[in-house]
Amino acid sequence: MKPAPSxxxxxxxxxxxxxxxxxxxxSAASSFLPPAPWKTAAGLAxxxxxxxxxxxxxxxxxxxxxLIPIFAVAGLFWLGILGTLLMSDYLTRGRL
Amino acid sequence: xxxxxPVSAEPTPHPEAKxxxxxxGMWTFLATEILFFGGLFVVYxxxxxxxxxxxRQGGQSMDFWLGTVNTAVLLTSxxxxxxxxxxxxxxxxxxxxxxxxxxxxxxxxxxxxxAYEYHGKFAEHLVPGPGFRGPPGSGPRLxxxxxxxxxxxGLHALHMLGxxxxxxxxxxxxxQGRLNSGRTEPVVIVGLYWHFxxxxxxxxxxxxxLAGR
Numbered sequence: 001m002k003p004a005p006s007x008x009x010x011x012x013x014x015x016x017x018x019x020x021x022x023x024x025x026x027s028a029a030s031s032f033l034p035p036a037p038w039k040t041a042a043g044l045a046x047x048x049x050x051x052x053x054x055x056x057x058x059x060x061x062x063x064x065x066x067l068i069p070i071f072a073v074a075g076l077f078w079l080g081i082l083g084t085l086l087m088s089d090y091l092t093r094g095r096l
Numbered sequence: 097x098x099x100x101x102p103v104s105a106e107p108t109p110h111p112e113a114k115x116x117x118x119x120x121g122m123w124t125f126l127a128t129e130i131l132f133f134g135g136l137f138v139v140y141x142x143x144x145x146x147x148x149x150x151x152r153q154g155g156q157s158m159d160f161w162l163g164t165v166n167t168a169v170l171l172t173s174x175x176x177x178x179x180x181x182x183x184x185x186x187x188x189x190x191x192x193x194x195x196x197x198x199x200x201x202x203x204x205x206x207x208x209x210x211a212y213e214y215h216g217k218f219a220e221h222l223v224p225g226p227g228f229r230g231p232p233g234s235g236p237r238l239x240x241x242x243x244x245x246x247x248x249x250g251l252h253a254l255h256m257l258g259x260x261x262x263x264x265x266x267x268x269x270x271x272q273g274r275l276n277s278g279r280t281e282p283v284v285i286v287g288l289y290w291h292f293x294x295x296x297x298x299x300x301x302x303x304x305x306l307a308g309r
Contacts, residue, residue, distance in 0.1 A: 017175045031309035043302030051295045058178040071123035075130030
């Protein structure tokens with residue numbers, strides 16, 4: 001088994017937490033801007049960035065090797081297929 | 097004379113292999129959870145694309161500050177769960193106790209704020225059903241927004257209750273001296289679940305609290 005990388009060189013959890021709060025502040029601040037179609041996409045992109053930080057450092061996926069990262073993304077993979085099928089309908093059929 | 101050497105029916109698994117197996121089990125469960133919540137996220141997407149106006153109206157009735165504070169509360173609880181993981185690996189049992197207590201306390205604060213919000217929605221007759229009374233100018237379709245709000249945040253709150261029970265179990269194990277640097281797996285497994293529930297909320301926040309802004 002390939003040894004898992006050590007987390008001794010990992011960023012301090014306080015830094016990860018500060019980044020999460022910074023992203024939350026960014027998301028909250030964007031809601032005070034005038035309404036725009038991109039705001040939902042931006043909110044979801046910020047949510048994805050927060051999830052990535054939580055998964056890599058709080059759930060310690062950054063330090064896992066082998067099957068664990070594969071299992072971790074499996075659910076997202078199936079959900080991605082579901083989402084792709086849904087959007088392929090919506091984006092191609094035009095307004096009903 | 098031939099003497100039979102007793103042979104164990106099942107070889108003792110290597111501790112590292114056992115840890116990986118435990119984590120794979122939890123990640124498999126979380127994959128089913130992603131698809132469980134994912135179905136609701138897909139329904140949300142479909143309705144939002146079809147009736148964008150009800151999400152604007154519904155989103156404007158959400159309490160932005162309560163949602164934002166609750167997100168910060170949950171992120172902080174995740175920090176303490178990550179610190180609990182670090183504490184058990186360092187064999188710091190007293191620190192582990194404090195981290196678990198703060199994780200649970202913040203989980204309870206989150207649920208308290210959620211209960212306050214739900215109470216407000218009930219008082220304003222914004223619960224889908226025969227008694228639903230939306231703001232002036234809104235139609236019955238607005239109930240779709242509130243149905244999704246209660247279904248998704250309610251399911252999330254039930255997961256929080258499960259997480260709190262699991263943290264209570266860790267507390268008990270630690271009080272019995274059964275958690276240490278040689279036995280970290282219960283903290284790792286519960287931590288994965290707690291962080292996952294946090295991640296679900298991270299997506300619910302923009303979809304409901306920022307929808308009308």
